[in-house]
Amino acid sequence: MALVVEKTSTGREYKVKDMSQADFGRLEIELAEVEMPGLMSCRTEFGPSQPFKGARITGSLHMTIQTAVLIETLTALGAEVRWCSCNIFSTQDHAAAVIARDSAAVFAWKGETLQEYWWCTERSLDWGPDGGPDLIVDDGGDVTLLIHEGVKAEEEYEKTGKFPDPTSTDNPEFQIVLTIIKDGLKENPKKYTQMKNRIVGVSEETTTGVKRLYQMEQTGTLLFPAINVNDSVTKSKFDNLYGCRHSLPDGLMRATDVMIAGKVAVVCGYGDVGKGCASALKQAGARVIVTEIDPICALQALMEGLQVLTLEDAISEADIFVTTTGNKDIIMVSDMKKMKNNAIVCNIGHFDNEIDMNGLETYPGVKRITIKPQTDRWVFPETKTGIIVLAEGRLMNLGCATGHPSFVMSCSFTNQVIAQLELWNEKTSGKYEKKVYVLPKHLDEKVALLHLGKLGANLTRLSKDQADYISVPVDGPYKPAHYRY
Amino acid sequence: MALVVEKTSTGREYKVKDMSQADFGRLEIELAEVEMPGLMSCRTEFGPSQPFKGARITGSLHMTIQTAVLIETLTALGAEVRWCSCNIFSTQDHAAAVIARDSAAVFAWKGETLQEYWWCTERSLDWGPDGGPDLIVDDGGDVTLLIHEGVKAEEEYEKTGKFPDPTSTDNPEFQIVLTIIKDGLKENPKKYTQMKNRIVGVSEETTTGVKRLYQMEQTGTLLFPAINVNDSVTKSKFDNLYGCRHSLPDGLMRATDVMIAGKVAVVCGYGDVGKGCASALKQAGARVIVTEIDPICALQALMEGLQVLTLEDAISEADIFVTTTGNKDIIMVSDMKKMKNNAIVCNIGHFDNEIDMNGLETYPGVKRITIKPQTDRWVFPETKTGIIVLAEGRLMNLGCATGHPSFVMSCSFTNQVIAQLELWNEKTSGKYEKKVYVLPKHLDEKVALLHLGKLGANLTRLSKDQADYISVPVDGPYKPAHYRY
């Protein structure tokens, strides 16, 4: 795609695949709004006072319909927004189109190259000559990374006059990042430094991004406050447990149409994602075997009537294999060779290295037969039997289905809105230093509260006397920080 | 589509939408075969002896991938086969293509007109000048109907010289049937009579078809023996209960992506289909309310922790409504008006008249917004709120998902193969009169048996002593006819 910024009739910049899909996007946004009560309640509660008046927000997060509802919540609260996706495949083009047309500057399309991806990221930060965003919504930390690397390079340049050297790294993606920074440096040697000075803070969506932030906090290199949205209860439990419980069978059924009842399924890992997956498979009538390294999680699996075995124990017996670990090398090609014909292998954990895709692709004589996009049968030459790999080993709920449903994302994204509000409201109070914070529990509870009405729930209210008896405020927070839910 | 029969290079007739989809069809057949152990076992067990050698089979049954595996099982056992679909929408064009290319004479495509539908049906019976099929596989009874009406008309014609009069009926579909018969009569006044004389019997797949057969049996007008496959345990329980338990959530998720957990779902009817649906929704985290007319089924629902209310009780509280009754007028437009905004309304029971589609379509000022094919939002003028109707009120698991999974269809279709074998093997023995029979229980048990190995089951074997103790043969049948499973 020609990397040229386009403009709407009102002059707002954008770059999306197909503006004609905007109407379809609007229809789907309207459906999603009904399923995202947390975000809609934020509009009702905060909209009138326009708390983000004057705030510029840059977001880098999968440009989907649900994200569109998030963006329009931010703008409804007064913010000006620029957005890119945090993944080259995850944009829904109709969502990008309608937001570009109606609400914010969007630079995203499904199937970007890495070059295009970083061009879009750069655009999301391009608030014109006089600087960058006030606030960042990040997912995976790429925007945060770019700014931190940019500032580092500018400091080095100021000290030594040296430009960053893209050839100094083998990582092709990081070469692109360094090139962008180098080019920026030539234009404006204070570009990222000015940006950093303006930034009030970032709220980060995922484990990966949060991990990077804590590392920067520990090394003292974090340039602005960060809120770890990922570890809110209403984010982590809902996204991982309930989200995957929904989207794992959805992905399996769309990709393979296979009957789950009666099958033997192996779930590798019994953290929140694994718990959601195992529950969904058991409910659908599969017999579920769990593999675990952590004896506590293993004992939890046993308490639910699940068998705990090693992958090796179950390899030749199972019909469905799901990795949920966040670790690598969980299912190797040597394992896949031992599986039953047409065993299904998929990953809903983290990166595609949970499954040894490289080993599979380079296996001598292996034959790949694409049944349909995201559903491949790989046939081994020795046995002529094959296995079915979903989404090329990447997240199968995104690749084969539509990811988490709107209601789950409403929980996540309401945390985002509240985190952004918290950062913005406290921008001058000094409450937040250059550290990583989780949302205070009463805000986590507030996120939950905003989702109860939609589901017809009536909450009980503590009397003052009862609240005193258990030493909590009448309005919460109700639990100590270490409470496990 | 021009109604012209085409021929393969080997001279076999066909009419399908797109022959180029045959390869894709073959891929999907290969996947399905692994999930259809009953049919594959029939090939192994009976293939070598070619029991259908010399038998002509005409089938009228949804021309899907699963049906393709059925057809190729029949041909693997020696039969010659001609096929049409029993529904204008249900053909999978890649399945039709590959069967037409490789295995049988197929006349079917997705989206036939009624005229085209009956042309295809006629072709499936067109075995050339010297008569019709030996055996019929029917689903809904349209082929059986055509032959019976044909014979009736020929008898009338022989007696009175009168042709059937298409204008004698208001039913547009029956007008087509009469026209076909009339045209046939002009060519050959014994066409259907000759056909009837050759036919050994029919095996019928569904409730509707079975109902017609019993009516003909009672009125003494049934022209050949019929086996009621529908009421085999391995058909009815598996198709209705386990099939819908799988395909209801599949359809909901594909059509709407809505989170099922936390929602209130109303399941109208708690027969086998309703039991499967309620179970699936409960497992997915919905709160399920059942409506029932039958106090026994209602009590069963209560024993599973489900609430039993009238539709009226639940109408304004529920998020999802599913009809499973096989009756009509279950959810009327006056009900729909009272529902919450974006309540989902769908039918997995029988005909689209379970939902008052006519009332909805003709409601003054109602607005239909098609979100995507098979997913419509209908907005009422008074409230500006809307409901979401799936598959235009027709079977949502077919319209929004891919119907029952292969494993379930393997149970159904193994019953078909065994019923066809039984009819053919006993064609001269006089075992079957012009009546409707259910498969003997030991054959029903055999169908189940053929599916156990795939799921890794080991069956226990009665000793002679034990068998005598409970007065059953060592090899079954194990249960009395009235046993309820």
Next chain:
Amino acid sequence: MALVVEKTSTGREYKVKDMSQADFGRLEIELAEVEMPGLMSCRTEFGPSQPFKGARITGSLHMTIQTAVLIETLTALGAEVRWCSCNIFSTQDHAAAVIARDSAAVFAWKGETLQEYWWCTERSLDWGPDGGPDLIVDDGGDVTLLIHEGVKAEEEYEKTGKFPDPTSTDNPEFQIVLTIIKDGLKENPKKYTQMKNRIVGVSEETTTGVKRLYQMEQTGTLLFPAINVNDSVTKSKFDNLYGCRHSLPDGLMRATDVMIAGKVAVVCGYGDVGKGCASALKQAGARVIVTEIDPICALQALMEGLQVLTLEDAISEADIFVTTTGNKDIIMVSDMKKMKNNAIVCNIGHFDNEIDMNGLETYPGVKRITIKPQTDRWVFPETKTGIIVLAEGRLMNLGCATGHPSFVMSCSFTNQVIAQLELWNEKTSGKYEKKVYVLPKHLDEKVALLHLGKLGANLTRLSKDQADYISVPVDGPYKPAHYRY
């Protein structure tokens, strides 16, 4: 116990263990009444018209609190009642006491000898010099047996002058029966013949009794009409499936206090009882393995995610073994020797011969350690490890817990009341011949209906139009006879 009939102050006969428990019995009856809405509704509906006015009912059925509510329903409808238990262990002495004191002639106590048991049975038929009962409520058929054997002996005596010879049989129980008949014959050579002439019919509670009745029907020896209550849906499904789902874990917990979660449980047999047991164990967090001889039931188990193996496959892995088959020799002593230390072995199927108690008791060197009544540890000499056998291999839900809960028994017993009413109302109409009948479906439905209100259910009502559409009456019956529920 001295076998002497006692009399209440009102002159009613009885023989129970301890009259002082009557007050406690009344308290428990009052609790049970709230849980037995079907019986209480019968009192409300039929009580005023006293339909049983003048009817003498003899019952032989476990003399428990629930049976007490049945008896007082019969008397509330006008009947005069005499009662014994149908099992030497099953009487609840406080239930016997209160009924003896307040409502009917009872002859029953916990722990009868066989001699005592048949004495009680005889008393229940002893309506004085001028004959026997009008109606019989039977469970297992012992009263029916006694009368049939009595009549047979009297006919033989009339023909040949020969008395029955108790030494003609090896069966010690049948020796007692013959002795009773012989003694009766000496007193009154037409005793049972007169009785038979008066009897309107019997309603039979269980499989065993029903089996005997059908055999008598087939051999033409049945002396009066019989209603098979056992095969009402509201009896068989509720008693077997829901009853055992409740009482299996209850018995396990009371007997052993063992944690079910995390354990491996083998359920032998997957009929209704097995389905209830497997469901309960799975819900409680066990991993359940099913053994089956019937491929259909096996496939049903697989569809619920249960593993189907042979006992041998699972013998050394499982912690809990439950027999539910109704067959014999399911778990042999050779199996028990291979079990893990402290594996629990119990039977909830039928007779204690499902478990090879004889083989266990006679195993050389085996040591029995009674932990508490009904809970024995049996230690094998070779391994010094042991297994825990519940209720000496008899029904563990009766032996270790309190049997089925009142609500389940209300379903069974409402069938009994309605069957008795039907027999009595039709006593002169000729509707019932000397055959075995199941209750007509509309009465089965009525039983269910009477239980809905207690559980807060609202039934939907068919319109006339809808009823016609599916060809059923508006008020039911709603299903064909072969419907499987």
Next chain:
Amino acid sequence: MALVVEKTSTGREYKVKDMSQADFGRLEIELAEVEMPGLMSCRTEFGPSQPFKGARITGSLHMTIQTAVLIETLTALGAEVRWCSCNIFSTQDHAAAVIARDSAAVFAWKGETLQEYWWCTERSLDWGPDGGPDLIVDDGGDVTLLIHEGVKAEEEYEKTGKFPDPTSTDNPEFQIVLTIIKDGLKENPKKYTQMKNRIVGVSEETTTGVKRLYQMEQTGTLLFPAINVNDSVTKSKFDNLYGCRHSLPDGLMRATDVMIAGKVAVVCGYGDVGKGCASALKQAGARVIVTEIDPICALQALMEGLQVLTLEDAISEADIFVTTTGNKDIIMVSDMKKMKNNAIVCNIGHFDNEIDMNGLETYPGVKRITIKPQTDRWVFPETKTGIIVLAEGRLMNLGCATGHPSFVMSCSFTNQVIAQLELWNEKTSGKYEKKVYVLPKHLDEKVALLHLGKLGANLTRLSKDQADYISVPVDGPYKPAHYRY
């Protein structure tokens, strides 16, 4: 009971109800050992090295069979032990008898008066003239309280010469405590001070005790290190969630025999205890309504398909009410009056003040009918209808059943053993200050590990490479402190 210490033939002191129950106690211990693999593994792993050689342990914890296995694990590791119960009702007399006879000095019986209770507690600390215990196992903190109050009084006495004044408090129990201390002070004015000086630390079992410890830590009055066993994952989740999931239905069934299926159950509170209860009730076929004050827990309930209402909303509809909150005044007498006849009301949370027992007992004209011990029907004068209260509002799983099963207690108690070992091994290292500590996560994981083998689990082992990838040691701990499981 006469408060006189008795002695075994070996000279060990004790005071129990009935020494003749010792053999029965031994039988039950042998059963329990098989279900307590964590404790038995500790014996195998640590027994040979006798790590507690020379250690005196005083325990105050329900003197049950499971505790007996704990005590004999401590003695198997070399400790000398004195024990009392921490609750006047919770002792199992056969457990006390066998331990007194075989293993440790026990002072406990079922149904102690408060006076007797504190006499027993004092005896458990009476290690003779030269001082007290080295280690304390506490449950609820009464032993810890006695020592702290003792030391406080001795310090006051040393300063002012004043004895503590039992009349200074209205609390009758605290009057007893002060009297004991006063009497001790007269004998030895350094009794508790000497004791304190010897004590290495305490491990505390429950929330209540832990709460007190944290308060003492905060006020700087804690006299020795304390390990909070309660908040180990393997304690809190297993005890609360899995323990109550087992013992709630057990208690309901033993107390009332009521059928759970079909009933409406209200669970007040959806913490771990509430989650376990709601799960058990739902599985058993009840329709479950949850009341909650915390929106996060409420949302979790909704995700499981449970309805969230206030008590008021559900009061007249429900059949079973369970309090699980740890708060007070959850169900008031004004609520109970509105309930259905024979609604069951019980508490499995904490103290009996969750249910307004005082309000009930003092309600004018209310009538209490004891059905059987721990099961009372309370009849209101206005309506003549009644409710059924279990265990007089105290913990129903202890009062009506046998508390948590052995396996759950094995998790708790293995934490205790490991905590005691940790305190003892580090007694001179200075690792533990006068603060409250939770067990380090790798020990929590170890507790889980020791329970896997019994349940047939095979744990997966990380490779070094994988461990590095996710930045954890190969042998754990595997999760960060805040991980929620």
